[in-house]
Amino acid sequence: MRWSQYFIPTTKETPKDATAASHVLMLRAGLIRQVAAGMYTYLPLGYRALRKVEQIVREEMDAAGAIELHMPVLQPLSLWEETGRVEAMGDVLLRLAGPEGDWRPNTVLGPTHEEVITDTARAYLKSYKQLPINLYQIQTKFRGEARPKSGVLRTREFLMKDAYSFHDSLECLHKAYKTMYDTYCRIFGRCGLPYVAVEADSGAIGGDVSHEFMVLTPAGEDSVAISESGGYAANLERASAHPAPPQTDEPLPMEEVHTPGVGRVEDVCEFLGTRPEQMIKTLVYDIKALRVVDGKDVEWTGWVVALVRGDHEINEHKLERVVREAFDDEVVLHFELATPDSIEELTGAAVGFAGPQGLVERVDKLIVDRDVTTMRNAATGANKTDYHVRNVNPGRDFPIEGDKVVVADIRMVVEGDLAPNAEHDPLHIRTAIEVGHVFELGTKYSEAMHATYLNRDGKPRPLIMGCYGIGLNRILAAAIESHHDDGGIIWPMSIAPFEVIVIALDPRDETVMQTASRIHDELVNADLDVLFDDRDERAGFKFKDADLIGIPLRVIVGKKSLAGGMVEFCHRRDDEKQKVTPAEVVGLVVKAVGEELAGLGRAQAHDAASVL
RNA sequence: CGGGGCGUGGCGCAGCCUGGCUAGCGCGUCUGCAUGGGGUGCAGAAGGUCGCAGGUUCAAAUCCUGUCGCCCCGACCA
Incomplete structure (x- = not known):
């Protein structure tokens, strides 16, 4: 290709709206042009690179035995109603506008294709003899992102490879999951990405087992915890650490201290002459849920109290998981940090003076972080405005077992924590771009959509599913983030235009x-x-x-x-x-x-x- | 959705506070001459509804009101 006959609009000056390195370089090198927020034209050079990525993905998926098909971007709203994801997706699900009764308001732009593929599956996958099967597509997705950012890292329209596997047993699903995991390693390896696979939260897509493929760069939006040895890697949303060593001090008698106007952890520490790791933070959450009483749904509201050490932050992803599990047979409608009024109502004290003593009778659950249970002579709020207590001891001054008590790991891991399975393997926390995600979905969609096959015994069973996504545009951005210098991009050979x-x-x-x-x-x-x-x-x-x-x-x-x-x-x-x-x-x-x-x-x- | 910033030729910016001449500068583009191994020099030229709407004023890029768009931080996020 002769440059003089081609179209590569490079610029010397840095575009003002770009901050991420990949964004700046993609604009300067004439790879993309922004059309509107989160919408980009791929100029010839950018499109060539994108197509190379696409080809690598296709080759590896085909080699793994997956079968390519192509699903529509336009999807009937009714499919989404079947799985209840119209609410779950919220504004992310883009709906067409039109007069009532018209087809338009009942049509959405697909943000992902679980519903459509499951609809196909339920029509054709009727026998265990057809299983397993893995169907994939490379397709444009549309999402009503509230805030597109960093060039093509987060856009409202993007190209995704999404694959869906169907199985008649969990063993078979695990096997396919492993195959896809290995395939992803090959794909990202071939694309020249310094990636890492981390344990992940499965989020709104659902399911249990899940890994994300991450590329470490400051431009990323996710945080991951990686142990120094590499033996442990997890998304910060789900990362856990080795439990703190139990403290061994002799329990002293609990003592109330007047602490006028001192509510924040640091201030209390200074006032009491203690350190944050000797404090217990008491966080109050409002909860609203549905429970079934005499065959009828009854809505109730109450409190959940969570305890973490003063130097730790609560991990709301983990906490929410624990809460949903604790209220297993109920539907949690609302779970959020309590309002000041609500906190006062529960504790009888102003915000900043809550403590776990005597609260368990009044709350619906007391969730105690693992590292709190082994503390000795801790300081915390006295449930009395302007008072704290010291020498609080778990088990003595508040329960760490019983019906209402859950002991769990609910805190955010911090830099320097030890990996969960190792004594001497400190964790580092880094930001990263998520380029791929694999899930074991189970039967979430097949049950909701009645997608069943007949097993050997002729009995209908819900299809067991896995799903596997790759953000193609992000591969490009991640590659540039990882491979550039002051002068510009340094493409890996495989995806170079x-x-x-x-x-x-x-x-x-x-x-x-x-x-x-x-x-x-x-x-x-x-x-x-x-x-x-x-x-x-x-x-x-x-x-x-x-x-x-x-x-x-x-x-x-x-x-x-x-x-x-x-x-x-x-x-x-x-x-x-x-x-x-x-x-x-x-x-x-x-x-x-x-x-x-x-x-x-x-x-x-x-x-x-x-x-x- | 909350907070902050910004909209002035294709790109990057100045001017706005304190209203007033023909709206400037750099890059890029076009023409000519020179140059030819790390974004070249000189000369000339084209190109602007100052985001949009309304208002104040003799007069608005500049002041006021509204609105739209874009970026950053946060919330949300397969």
Whole structure:
């Protein structure tokens, strides 16, 4: 491809609205153009890279035995009503506007395709003999994101590979899950991403087992905890740490202290001369739920109190999980940090003076963080405005067992905590981009949508499902986040829009142009993706552009070298120029491309520590 | 949705506070000449409803009101 005949609108200046490195470079290198918030045009260079990612994903999915199909973006609202996800998705689910009674208000733009695939499955997958099967598509998704950000990292329209597997047993699901997990490792490895697979929360999609594939970068929106050895890696939403060692001090008598106007943990510490890790934070939550009494739904409201150490933060994802489990046979409608009025009503004290003593009778659940149960002589609120107590001891001054008490891990892991299964393996917390997510869904969708097959005994059973997603646009952004320098992008060979760029430095020199042109043609004949910078520009300008768009290999044809019968060959990543003859350069390029692709293809599931 | 910031030729910005001349500057674009190994120099030129609507005023990019859009932080998020 001749640059002069192509369309690569590069810019020298940094676009004002971009902050993330990948966003800046994608704009500057002419890969994308923003059309509106969260909506982007992929310009030719960007689209080439995106298609390469797509092709890698397709090859690996096919190799794993998954079968490609194509589902509609337009979906009937009724399918979403079947699974109750119209409410669960909220504003994320985009609905068409139109007069009442028209088809439009009953149509949505698909944010994901569990409902549509399950609808297909229930129509055709009627026998265990058809199972297992894994169906996938590469399809545009639409989501009403409240706040698109960081270029293509979070958009309202994006390209996703979504796969759905169907099984007649959990064992079979586990097997498929493992296959997809390994396939994802191959895909991200081939794309040149320094990724890490972490244990994940399954969120609104549902299900139990789940892993996310993360690429560590400051531009990411997720936080992950990774142990130094790489033996443990989890999304911060679900990460847990080794329990704190039990304290062994002799319990002292509980003592009330007047602490006028001192409510915050730090202030109390200063006032009492203690440290946050010797305090107990008492957090009050309002809960509203439905319970079935005499066959009728009865709505009730109450309180849940959660205790964590003063130096710890509550992890609301974990807490909510524990709460839902604790109220297993009820439907939790509302669960939120209590209002000041509600806290006062429960504790009889102003906010900031709550303590666990004597509360258990008045609340519906007392949830005690594991690390609180082993504290000795702690300080906490006295349930009396302007008073705290010290020498509070779990088990003595408030219960850590019983009907209403749940002891669980509900705190946020912090930098330096030890990994849950190791004594000497500190955790590091990093931000990351989620590029893929695999779930074991189970029967959530098949039950809701009555998607059943007949087993060997001729009995109808709900299909057991797994689902597996990859954000293709994010792969591009993550690759750039991971591979760039001050000058621009440094593409991994596998997803580079072109594998090699031939630069004619003196385009008005006939010999230069002929040589460069011949090398270009030969490289094209060798089946490589070649960009030929034949523009009538000065050398520096072309070098800067080449750096910016980040084509991995570079052949430089200039008057000076050519006078000695040589051209130059170098890699974008190190810029170490090698003088070779025009005759041998083609072979060198072909070899370098092959080696680099092979290297990426060998990229294995590496351990998490390698990305720290 | 809450908080903050910003809308001025294709891009990046100044001017606005304190209203007033022909709305400036850099990049890019076009023409010519020179230059030709790391975003080249000189000369000339084209290109702007100052986001939009209303108001105040003799006069609005500038002041006021409303509205739309974009970015950042937070909430939310398969």
